[in-house]
Amino acid sequence: MTRICWRMVDIVSRALEPAERDAVRGDLAESGEPAGEALRDLLGLVVRRQAALWKDWRPWVALVSLIIPLGMMLSIVSKFTANQSATYVWLYANNWDWALLKDAGFWREFANSVTFVLANCITLVCWAWTAGFVLGSMSRKIVPVYGLLFCLMLVFGALLVAPRYFAYLVQYIDRPVSPDEGDPVFALAFYRVMFPLMVQAVLVAVPSLLGMCQGAGVRRIRRPFHTLLWVAATCALVLLLIEEPGFGIFLRAQWLQRIRQGRVLQPIVYWPVVYLVGNAIRRRREGNATPARI
Amino acid sequence: MLGEFEYLMLTAAARLGEEAYGAAIRQEIEGATRRRCSIGALYTTLDRLEAKGLVKTWMGDPTPERGGRPKRRVRVTAKGVQEAKTFYNAVTRVSRGVAWEANRIAV
Numbered sequence: 585m586t587r588i589c590w591r592m593v594d595i596v597s598r599a600l601e602p603a604e605r606d607a608v609r610g611d612l613a614e615s616g617e618p619a620g621e622a623l624r625d626l627l628g629l630v631v632r633r634q635a636a637l638w639k640d641w642r643p644w645v646a647l648v649s650l651i652i653p654l655g656m657m658l659s660i661v662s663k664f665t666a667n668q669s670a671t672y673v674w675l676y677a678n679n680w681d682w683a684l685l686k687d688a689g690f691w692r693e694f695a696n697s698v699t700f701v702l703a704n705c706i707t708l709v710c711w712a713w714t715a716g717f718v719l720g721s722m723s724r725k726i727v728p729v730y731g732l733l734f735c736l737m738l739v740f741g742a743l744l745v746a747p748r749y750f751a752y753l754v755q756y757i758d759r760p761v762s763p764d765e766g767d768p769v770f771a772l773a774f775y776r777v778m779f780p781l782m783v784q785a786v787l788v789a790v791p792s793l794l795g796m797c798q799g800a801g802v803r804r805i806r807r808p809f810h811t812l813l814w815v816a817a818t819c820a821l822v823l824l825l826i827e828e829p830g831f832g833i834f835l836r837a838q839w840l841q842r843i844r845q846g847r848v849l850q851p852i853v854y855w856p857v858v859y860l861v862g863n864a865i866r867r868r869r870e871g872n873a874t875p876a877r878i
Numbered sequence: 879m880l881g882e883f884e885y886l887m888l889t890a891a892a893r894l895g896e897e898a899y900g901a902a903i904r905q906e907i908e909g910a911t912r913r914r915c916s917i918g919a920l921y922t923t924l925d926r927l928e929a930k931g932l933v934k935t936w937m938g939d940p941t942p943e944r945g946g947r948p949k950r951r952v953r954v955t956a957k958g959v960q961e962a963k964t965f966y967n968a969v970t971r972v973s974r975g976v977a978w979e980a981n982r983i984a985v
Contacts, residue, residue: 603937603950604921606948607937608917608921609947610944610945610948610949611900613943614944615901615905625916626917628916628918629921632919636922
């Protein structure tokens with residue numbers, strides 16, 4: 585228990601500035617406080633520090649203009665992706681027959697399904713990562729609270745907003761977008777309730793939190809590259825608005841409709857892949873260039 | 879005008895002199911008030927006092943008894959001394975003649 589508490593102290597103290605973290609951890613070590621009390625003390629300090637950041641106007645603007653809308657949109661897109669993928673997962677997982685492996689037609693169909701599901705999942709992960717990256721790059725200090733609020737918005741979006749949005753959207757398009765309980769796939773509670781939440785946790789919450797951590801360190805990057813990243817992230821988020829299910833329908837502008845249908849800007853959505861690969865290569869080169877410590 | 883906790887911190891830091899830093903100030907306050915002093919209250923108040931120019935803080939050298947971590951050292955500024963005096967004088971004046979003031983001398 586004590587070891588777990590000290591581990592928690594380690595994790596929680598990361599929310600503090602490095603200099604303050606050292607001073608506080610040193611005070612705790614010197615005073616010989618029990619782990620539980622140390623953790624309580626540290627939590628108190630972190631909460632006070634995070635609360636103090638909200639005296640500024642910028643976090644409030646970020647909350648209203650980014651965290652709430654992005655959380656809502658991503659929960660809707662996530663639910664849409666989960667519903668589309670559920671049919672394929674159900675098809676193979678719940679109706680598996682080993683004899684299918686000998687059928688050449690099955691393999692062709694299987695490859696198409698996997699490509700379709702994977703493409704949707706990667707697109708969703710990239711959008712979620714981009715949203716996290718933008719939030720993280722705005723303020724490094726406030727990232728823990730942004731992360732918590734963003735996850736709360738995702739839960740709220742998944743449970744309340746997405747179902748209502750789909751019900752509203754049905755009025756505008758002539759095909760059902762929300763799962764029909766009469767459908768054999770969505771008759772199963774797993775695909776109707778659990779699967780969308782799992783998709784949201786794995787493909788939205790985790791990548792967005794990772795994106796926040798990456799975004800928090802972006803201030804160290806040189807100015808032109810920093811601007812380029814912001815342009816790519818902004819374009820990707822605009823595409824989230826105009827491309828995904830039904831958002832474009834409410835945007836009546838013809839040129840936006842053409843972008844949506846042509847998907848000409850689609851590659852921009854995958855900029856996080858380029859960024860992460862580029863970052864990994866750079867780090868490896870820097871690692872090779874640094875002489876080994878003796 | 880200082881707050882009560884701010885005054886306690888300034889007084890503790892002034893009493894400790896060269897040895898004033900987070901853990902020592904905390905111990906001093908706990909000893910005087912016989913109440914627990916949280917690290918959150920200590921460090922946020924320290925920041926506030928520094929922002930008002932009443933104390934100056936800096937990071938000291940790492941020490942082994944603190945797991946190799948540095949101390950946040952504190953020094954009360956001239957303005958801090960003046961503010962503490964003002965607070966003390968106000969408390970002394972307002973306490974003159976009240977029951978607990980008379981009892982304090984008896985105790």
